[in-house]
Amino acid sequence: MGRCLRTVSCSTFKPQNPSGPAVPTDTVSDTLGDSRPDKPLGHIVLAPMEGVIDAPMRRLLTGLGGYTRCVTEFVRVTNVLLPERVFLRLCPELEAGGCTENGVPVYTQLLGSNAQVLAINARRAVAMGAPGVDLNFGCPAKTVNNSLGGSILLRDPSQVADIVRQVRDAVPADVPVTAKIRLGYDNSDQLAEIVGGIREAGATELAIHARTKFDGYKPPAWWREVAAVVAADDDSTYINGEIWTVEDSLAARQASGCRHLMLGRGALSAPDLALRIHTAARNAQLLAQATGSSDSWPSEQSRGTDTQALADEAMPWIDISHHVEAQFLRSDSQSPRHVGNRTKQWLAYLKRSYPEANDLFGRIRQQREVEPIVRAFAEHRQALVGELSPLKLVG
Numbered sequence: 001m002g003r004c005l006r007t008v009s010c011s012t013f014k015p016q017n018p019s020g021p022a023v024p025t026d027t028v029s030d031t032l033g034d035s036r037p038d039k040p041l042g043h044i045v046l047a048p049m050e051g052v053i054d055a056p057m058r059r060l061l062t063g064l065g066g067y068t069r070c071v072t073e074f075v076r077v078t079n080v081l082l083p084e085r086v087f088l089r090l091c092p093e094l095e096a097g098g099c100t101e102n103g104v105p106v107y108t109q110l111l112g113s114n115a116q117v118l119a120i121n122a123r124r125a126v127a128m129g130a131p132g133v134d135l136n137f138g139c140p141a142k143t144v145n146n147s148l149g150g151s152i153l154l155r156d157p158s159q160v161a162d163i164v165r166q167v168r169d170a171v172p173a174d175v176p177v178t179a180k181i182r183l184g185y186d187n188s189d190q191l192a193e194i195v196g197g198i199r200e201a202g203a204t205e206l207a208i209h210a211r212t213k214f215d216g217y218k219p220p221a222w223w224r225e226v227a228a229v230v231a232a233d234d235d236s237t238y239i240n241g242e243i244w245t246v247e248d249s250l251a252a253r254q255a256s257g258c259r260h261l262m263l264g265r266g267a268l269s270a271p272d273l274a275l276r277i278h279t280a281a282r283n284a285q286l287l288a289q290a291t292g293s294s295d296s297w298p299s300e301q302s303r304g305t306d307t308q309a310l311a312d313e314a315m316p317w318i319d320i321s322h323h324v325e326a327q328f329l330r331s332d333s334q335s336p337r338h339v340g341n342r343t344k345q346w347l348a349y350l351k352r353s354y355p356e357a358n359d360l361f362g363r364i365r366q367q368r369e370v371e372p373i374v375r376a377f378a379e380h381r382q383a384l385v386g387e388l389s390p391l392k393l394v395g
């Protein structure tokens with residue numbers, strides 16, 4: 001399907017290096033050149049990320065803005081109706097109407113292969129207040145795939161469709177049922193069949209991580225392959241994978257034909273990314289109107305080459321570091337056996353956009369207690385301020 005590069009790698013769920021190498025944008029996308037989307041920007045959804053995007057992180061990122069919706073880490077369903085506490089552990093927002101503090105809905109994600117059992121668990125999640133149910137057909141982890149859940153199901157499009165149909169039928173018609181897939185298992189030959197089955201089965205929306213299970217998390221994401229299943233009037237498909245910058249978002253939209261985006265690691269690496277993507281789209285539209293272009297994006301001549309100029313400046317590190325510290329104090333410092341783990345994990349993603357995160361990471365890397373970590377934040381801030389206003393020597 002027109003790929004310029006094909007690397008086969010079988011990875012587990014977690015990428016080996018979350019911060020990733022500092023790769024220039026054009027080597028991680030499969031589209032080079034014009035990144036001018038035809039359709040106006042739609043919604044941006046915060047991707048599910050097991051062990052990383054939990055309720056406190058959803059609260060923080062939706063607080064910064066730009067997200068229409070979140071999806072929980074997956075709830076693994078085998079052959080039983082799970083107790084309510086399992087849903088509440090992964091989605092404490094269920095106790096608050098299924099939304100984050102900022103009113104952004106959080107869909108509960110289920111992962112499993114038994115359609116009937118998934119259906120009764122979906123019904124329970126909805127009865128507890130989930131505003132929507134998402135079905136995971138993308139997880140590449142060996143343990144999950146061995147028990148026939150996640151991306152391994154993509155080898156059988158009819159089973160995927162059957163699961164969507166039974167879950168759809170089990171919950172009230174006005175509750176959205178969404179699905180998250182990859183391009184396929186070891187290749188993307190069945191993508192159209194998988195997507196067709198999911199749509200016919202009544203899924204409300206579909207997010208496509210533009211890589212196969214065999215691709216794992218290895219760049220690039222093959223956004224262009226998604227275009228084959230996105231019609232001009234398609235308003236239900238989300239493109240996902242390797243969107244780290246505003247530029248990437250434009251290229252992904254242009255290549256895939258999707259209006260909507262799902263952001264995972266990019267949201268952790270640049271916490272205000274969704275907001276900046278919206279700003280850039282709004283500014284582009286205003287500019288297009290002012291220059292009399294009928295498109296949602298200004299013409300090449302009036303746009304110039306610097307699309308980044310249409311977005312706001314990224315939030316400065318000093319502000320981000322305050323959020324990291326507040327997050328540490330609010331949640332990460334409260335888990336006695338794992339103090340600092342989530343903060344270190346987040347800093348690993350932040351390092352990709354903010355070199356300053358390296359310094360903070362270095363200061364807390366060996367620490368496992370609250371006090372030295374709090375001290376490390378203060379020392380890091382002091383070092384930053386020193387750098388911002390170097391001492392002037394007189395005489």
Ligand SMILES: Cc1cc2nc3c(=O)[nH]c(=O)nc-3n(C[C@H](O)[C@H](O)[C@H](O)COP(=O)(O)O)c2cc1C
Nearest residue numbers: 047048049050073074136209241242243263264265
């Ligand atoms: C650490 C980690 C955990 C993830 N957990 C989930 C999950 O629970 N459910 C799911 O559907 N996808 C999960 N994913 C996949 C992401 O939602 C997303 O599809 C993938 O990271 C590609 O998008 P990105 O480049 O924007 O991160 C996970 C990915 C990572 C890296």
